[in-house]
Structure formats: C-alpha cells, structure tokens
Amino acid sequence: MSRPVDPRADPPCDAPSDGGGDLRLPPPPAALRGRGTGWQVAHRFERRAREAFDDGWGALDQVVQATQEEQAEPPAPHTEVLEERAGEILAHNDSPDVPFEFSINPYRGCEHGCIYCYARPTHGYLNLSPGLDFETKIVAKVNAAERLRVALRRPSWRPQSINLGSATDAYQPVERRLRLTRGVLEVLHEAGQPVSIVTKSGGIVRDLDLLAEMAARRQVLVFISVTTLDNALSRILEPRATAPQRRLAAIRRLADAGVWVGVNVAPIIPFVNEPEIEQILAAAAQAGARSAHWTVVRLPWEVNPLFQHWLAQHFPDRAERVMARLREMRGGRAYDADFRHRMKGEGPWAQLIRQRVEKGAARVGLLRETPVLDTSGFCPPRAPQAVGAPEQGSLF
Numbered sequence: 001m002s003r004p005v006d007p008r009a010d011p012p013c014d015a016p017s018d019g020g021g022d023l024r025l026p027p028p029p030a031a032l033r034g035r036g037t038g039w040q041v042a043h044r045f046e047r048r049a050r051e052a053f054d055d056g057w058g059a060l061d062q063v064v065q066a067t068q069e070e071q072a073e074p075p076a077p078h079t080e081v082l083e084e085r086a087g088e089i090l091a092h093n094d095s096p097d098v099p100f101e102f103s104i105n106p107y108r109g110c111e112h113g114c115i116y117c118y119a120r121p122t123h124g125y126l127n128l129s130p131g132l133d134f135e136t137k138i139v140a141k142v143n144a145a146e147r148l149r150v151a152l153r154r155p156s157w158r159p160q161s162i163n164l165g166s167a168t169d170a171y172q173p174v175e176r177r178l179r180l181t182r183g184v185l186e187v188l189h190e191a192g193q194p195v196s197i198v199t200k201s202g203g204i205v206r207d208l209d210l211l212a213e214m215a216a217r218r219q220v221l222v223f224i225s226v227t228t229l230d231n232a233l234s235r236i237l238e239p240r241a242t243a244p245q246r247r248l249a250a251i252r253r254l255a256d257a258g259v260w261v262g263v264n265v266a267p268i269i270p271f272v273n274e275p276e277i278e279q280i281l282a283a284a285a286q287a288g289a290r291s292a293h294w295t296v297v298r299l300p301w302e303v304n305p306l307f308q309h310w311l312a313q314h315f316p317d318r319a320e321r322v323m324a325r326l327r328e329m330r331g332g333r334a335y336d337a338d339f340r341h342r343m344k345g346e347g348p349w350a351q352l353i354r355q356r357v358e359k360g361a362a363r364v365g366l367l368r369e370t371p372v373l374d375t376s377g378f379c380p381p382r383a384p385q386a387v388g389a390p391e392q393g394s395l396f
Contacts, residue, residue, distance in 0.1 A: 031314075036113030036115040036237075036310070037113070037115060037132060038132060039306060040132050040133065041129055043121070043129060044121070044301055045125075078136065079111055079136050079137075081138050081140050084139050084140065086143060087147070089141065089144050095339060096339050097343055100162065101160060102163070103166040104144070104148065104184055105141075105164075105166060106168075106170055106175075107140055107168045107172060107175075107180070108123070108126065109128075109133070109137055110138070111240050112135075112172055112200065113240050114237065114238040115306060116307060117303070118298045118303060123137075126139065141180065144183060144184050145184050145187050149381050149384045152187070152191050152380055160194070162196075163197075165197055170184075171204050182207055185210050185211075186210065187381050188219075189214055191378060194373035195214070195219065195220055195373075196222075198264065200227070200242060201250075202246040202249065208259075215257065217377055218373055219374060220259060220260075221370055222259055223262045223293065224262075224289070225266055226248070226280050226283070230244070230273075231244060236310075237273070251263065251284060251287040251289050255287070255289070256288065260290055260291075260370065262289060262370060263285075263292050264293050265277060265281065265292065265293070267298065268294060269297045270326065271322050272315065274353070278363075282360070286364075290370075292360075292368070294357045295343045296326075296329060296343070296350065297326065311323070328347055328349055329345030329347055329350045330346075
C-alpha cells in the first residue's frame with residue numbers, strides 16, 4: 001500500500017512522465033550536515049497525497065510555524081541498515097551504452113549521499129524516497145555471496161566479466177562492518193571469475209590481497225571515480241564519500257600492487273566541477289591510473305528536482321546557468337534517456353567536453369581503452385554450505 005505524502009515534507013513537482021522536463025520547485029528544504037539532501041522527495045509511484053487545508057481554527061498556522069522551526073534546526077538522521085535475503089544476485093543489463101551484461105550490487109541505496117546519483121530513483125521500487133531515504137535506509141543483501149555461488153554454478157553460466165557497483169557503491173561505509181562486498185570478491189576470486197569494480201571509496205584497498213591475485217591472473221579492473229579535487233566541493237557534492245586525496249592514494253596503492261586502475265571523471269557538471277577536468281586527469285595519471293573515462297551528469301526522474309534543489313542551496317548564483325547548459329546538451333530538456341547520448345550529451349558543449357577529456361588524457365598518457373579480462377581460468381565455485389554444517393574438504 002502506498003504511504004500518504006505530506007506536501008509540506010514532500011513538495012509536489014510537475015515533472016512530466018519521463019522525468020526529463022523542467023520543474024516549478026518549492027523553496028529548498030534545509031540542508032543537513034553530512035547528507036546530500038534533506039528532502040524526502042516523493043517517488044514517482046506514489047498514488048496518494050495529503051494537502052494542508054486551513055479550516056479557520058488556526059491549526060494550519062501552527063503547523064507551518066512548527067515546520068519552519070524544524071527546518072531551521074533539522075535533526076541529524078541516522079543511517080538504518082535493512083537486511084534482505086536476495087533471490088537472485090546477478091542483474092542483467094541490455095542497455096547498449098553500458099559495457100557489461102551482468103552486475104552485482106550487494107547494497108541498495110548509498111550512504112555516500114552523492115546528490116547527482118542516477119540510482120536514487122531505484123529506492124522508489126521499495127516505496128522509499130529517492131531523497132533522504134536513499135542515503136539513510138540502506139538495504140543489505142546479506143546472502144549476496146551465497147547467491148553468487150549458486151549463480152556461478154549453474155550449467156547455463158558462461159564466463160564473462162561482471163561489474164560490481166553499477167547502482168550503488170559496493171564500498172560505502174557500511175561495508176566496513178558487514179563485509180558483503182568482501183564475501184562476493186572471495187567467491188569471484190575462488191572461481192576465477194573476472195570482475196570490473198567502480199567505486200569512489202578508498203575502502204577498496206582493504207581487499208587488496210584478493211585484488212592483487214586476481215590482477216595477476218588478468219581477472220580484475222578497477223575504476224575510481226574522482227569528481228573533484230576540491231575538498232569543500234566534495235563535502236557538499238558527495239558528503240560521505242572518501243576525500244579526493246584519499247581516492248588518489250587508493251589509485252596509487254592499487255597500481256603499485258599491479259591492479260589496472262582507470263579514473264572516472266564523472267559526472268561532469270558544467271560550471272561546478274567541469275573547470276577541473278584537466279587537473280583531475282593529471283592528478284590521476286600521476287597517482288598511477290592507466291585509463292580515463294567520463295560522463296556528463298544525468299538527471300532521471302526524481303534526481304532532477306533533487307539536483308535543482310541542491311543547486312539552489314549551494315550555487316544560487318549559477319544554478320540557472322548550469323541547468324541551461326545541461327538542457328543544451330540534452331536537446332532542450334533536463335534529461336534525455338536516448339541511449340545514443342544520455343551518457344555524454346550532444347551538441348557543441350558536449351563536443352567541447354569530449355575534446356577536453358580526450359586531449360587532457362592523451363597529454364598525461366591515459367588510455368581510452370581498457371584490457372580484456374581473461375575468462376579462461378573460470379571454475380565453478382564450491383556449493384554453498386548449509387548453515388551450521390561442517391565444511392567439506394575437496395579430494396582434488
């Protein structure tokens with residue numbers, strides 16, 4: 001059953017059905033320290049809404065005053081971890097602009113709180129807000145490693161590279177305690193199953209023992225997203241992600257261990273982090289990155305109003321200019337889902353960004369292509385152990 005929506009907490013927006021248009025936005029909710037947004041924006045599947053009505057008894061004035069007081073000093077929300085036992089762990093992808101067919105996401109939602117995250121709308125499937133809920137209600141697939149064993153043992157499985165972290169960061173803060181990503185990597189390592197990893201967390205170096213061995217067998221690629229080198233910008237753009245210098249340090253440690261590392265200059269936001277393109281590429285190359293990749297910020301569905309609220313809060317002097325440039329790269333709309341250019345945009349400004357990335361990468365020796373991972377060493381992993389059962393040894 002859909003939960004009711006209070007317009008005072010979830011201000012309504014008139015976004016069109018494809019989430020790509022412009023919005024008449026209400027005043028931004030108060031910013032929360034350490035969070036990307038304080039807005040519990042309603043998800044697109046909501047079917048009911050409540051509307052405040054003044055019946056003449058003064059109650060509405062009291063509610064408005066209380067709401068204003070709450071927004072003046074908003075409480076700090078805590079992160080809640082919700083356990084889930086997944087049925088399937090391999091997600092299939094058929095998007096022609098994504099270079100992998102299967103992916104694994106040990107978590108839903110992400111505490112990093114990146115305001116631009118294209119995965120925010122997925123929380124709507126859980127009847128949760130793509131806004132603050134996405135950052136504070138993290139679903140942990142506690143049986144991820146077990147389900148991966150089952151998937152890789154199926155006769156129908158044909159070894160091919162799997163992506164880890166396509167819709168959530170597999171190394172977000174809760175991983176330090178739950179170690180679900182570690183469990184998934186142990187299965188991949190045991191099976192000789194190739195994997196590519198995308199993260200913006202320095203926590204990936206905790207699994208360097210496994211990654212180094214997989215790299216020696218040409219079974220792993222790592223891509224570290226570096227959005228900015230400015231700590232102040234990083235704190236409001238991606239508040240709980242690893243600081244920029246620690247990401248560069250992670251690139252160095254991975255590279256020194258023989259792991260192929262690429263840098264993701266992503267997402268590029270005009271007039272926000274776009275001026276740093278060349279500096280990010282140079283810093284990543286100096287740290288040991290081998291290749292460079294990039295995308296322009298995408299604003300699907302609820303990400304559009306959330307991002308525009310964020311701009312109004314932190315960059316009111318250039319918010320309209322940023323959105324005007326994004327529309328110019330999206331055929332006049334805030335978002336265009338067309339596979340041909342949803343990642344890079346189109347038009348003169350998109351071409352200029354492409355040229356800057358390609359020339360900047362070439363100048364510092366970063367490649368455009370990455371090596372093909374080796375699937376020849378794949379061997380189905382051991383069967384999952386029943387809970388409480390003694391481990392069975394192998395005869396070979």
